Amino acid sequence: MLKKFQGLKSLFPKYQLSKYQLPKLPKFTELKLSRFRSAFVTSAIILGMLYGVRQLGGLQQLELMVFDQMMRSRPDKITDPRLLLVTITESDIKQYKWPLSDRLVAQTLSELNRHQPAAIGLDLARNIPQEPGQAELVKQFRKPNVIAAMSHGYTPEERIDPPPNLPEEQFGYVDAPADPDGFIRRALLFYVDTPSFSIQLVLAYLRDGCPSEQSKAQSLACQNMRSVFNSQNEYEIGNTLYPRLKSDSGAYQTIDGGAGYQLLINYRGSSQSMHRVSLTQVLQKQVKPELIRGKIVMIGASAPSLKDVVLTPYSFTSEGTVMISGVEVQAHIVSHLLSVLLDGDGQFWFWSEVEELFWILGWAIAGIAVAWFIRKPLIFIASEFLLVTMLIGFSYWLFIQQGWIPIVAPVLALVLTSVTTLISRQYQFLQQRQMMMRLLGQQTSPEIANALWQGRDHLLQSGRLPWQKVTATLLFTDIKNFSTIVEGESPERIMFWLNEYLTAMADVVQAHQGVVNKFIGDSVMAVFGVPIPRNQDLEIAIDARQAVASALAMRAVLKSLNQEFAKQDLPNIQMRVGIFTGEVMVGSLGGKGRLEYGVIGDSVNIAARLESCEKDRQIDDCRILIAQETLNYLGDRYEVESWGEILLKGKYQKVNVYRVIE
Secondary structure, three states, X not given: OHHHHHHHHOEHHHOOEOOEOOOOOOOOOHHHHHHHHHXXXXXXXXXXXXXXXXXXXXXXXXXXXXXXXXXXXXXOOOOOOOEEEEEEOHHHHHHHOOOOOHHHHHHXXXXXXXXXXXXXXXXXXXXXXXXXXXXXXXXXXXXXXEEEEEEOOOOHHHOEOOOOOOOHHHEEEOXXXXXXXXXXOEEEEEEOOEEEHHHHHHHHHHHOOOHHHOOHXXXXXXXXXXXXXXXXXXXXXXXXXXXXXXXXXXXXXXXXXXXXXXXXXXXXXXXXXXXXXEHHHHHOOOOOHHHOOOOEEEEEEOOHHHXXXXXXXXXXXXXXXXXXXXXXXXXXXXXXXXXXXXXXXXXXXXXXXXXXXXXXXXXXXXXXXXXXXOOOHHHHHHHHHHHHHHHHHXXXXXXXXXXXXXXXXXXXXXXXXXXXXXXXXXXXXXHHHHHHHHHOOOOEOHHHHHHHHHOHHHHOEOOEOOOEEEEEEEEEEEEOOHHHHHOOOOHHHHHHHHHHHHHHHHHHHHHOOOEEEEEEOOEXXXXXXXXXXXXXXXXXXXXXXXXXXXXXXXXXXXXXHHHHHHHOXXXXXXXXXXXXXXXXXXXXXXXXXXXXXXXXXHHHHHHHHHHHOOOOOOOOOEEEEEEHHHHHHHOOOOOEEEEEEEOOOOOOOOEEEEEEOO
């Protein structure tokens, strides 16, 4: 069957129809452009809805889950040598009771200061005296390297003030804004005009000359660093800028970016990325001095019963959900700030909204292209999987470089536009099939319909079947004395009678691989060998034999029809059939308002004249006449009777006519 499409090379513009020539068809057909526009518009609507959902925060949670997974997938950084955590465990609470007395806290601070730490951060509420030992604790707070915690809280009742009479540089907020899912991914560097707990510890470490760095030049540089807000109201320490996190940074859409000066925390890794000792170890002098000297020591509760634990990107592990203490989160923030300032580590960066829009749009276009050009399901699925893998891989590579860009939105854009393009394309294909069937009179055999559908892209151009020269067999039928028969009959009875007859004849043509081109009153015009051109004599012969076989089948069907008509007192039908095989031009005929499948050529006229030839010689109820050109393709398959050379109406040359008997 594939060879039959080679005839498409002979399109209509190469041939003359009478003295006129049709214009050359465009290189890119209007039909394909229309189909693509429809698919593109549908995908654009889906993309617009997706972007709207994203802007309203509908994809934020999914993006944050992906963010957490990428965080956990990164290699952990080495343990920060500048920090030491002193955690208050459940065992410490059992031994020292809760709340810890001021004396016990003072003893802890004294023991730590004995080993000369750069700074000590006390992440415990000390705004209310916890006797005994208030005076001892006040004495410890007079040391400038001790930083106390305060909290704004969610309500005035939850507010925790710093210990009384502390200088401003010795206390800071420990509040950390939680995302809508309760996870801590952001740090609060400033709230109103008050620095955070982490900022105060970093500044204390710098004032002490960054002792754990063990470099005199760096120590002097640290002491000379100043923290300021620049002209753009962005925070700087020395020459290092800490850009403010905006409400739409990365995949965020619904956070309150104006609530204080916020920063996306670059966690060092899992819980193993910090040195830690227990309160008991400190009080019992079991901690090596080198773990304390020149370090930032942070004291806080880690016991779950105290409920100072939070969720972070590292909370989900293979063993289950792990809550991280608040003081450990503060340690990660301090480590983040120092790593950027002293180690040259990068900070999270984000694309602008316009860049993110083009990023999502690019993957949407990729989805449209894949669905449009790839037709094989397995290759399509593999291509989609490859594109998603490339998208995620590139996004993860950027994440390793501290870049956080949307992932869920472009993946959804890719998949949704692919699916909508597939659906739109399928809908367009169904419309195209209906159009092809309409152009062919909607009376096409399943075999031809399937062949047309398989070769639709080659057959259809600009929403039309292109003109081409083919060798086909034409068949015309007509009812003898139709005008006389219908005279005096009611229109309703004639319509029923004629519909029964035409439906039966059309079914016969379809069953023999023919195409009913049109009904002309009581006449039927059928074509065998279109729209797929025949290039070989054997194929043309098959069409001719099918046409004659169809006429003989009409004879048998007519006999049954007349028996039924007789029972209903309807007129008896006698019909004539003319068949001719020859070259014709076939293709779409008409304009936008009316379009049909046209068959034009002298062969059409000869077939029509054969049907009406010598009308009075009606030997049986179904007279079948063929010409020599058709007989040449029949061989000895049918019994025929020669009528000799006859000059057909409107013709200058005689035609050898034969009547098909059986």
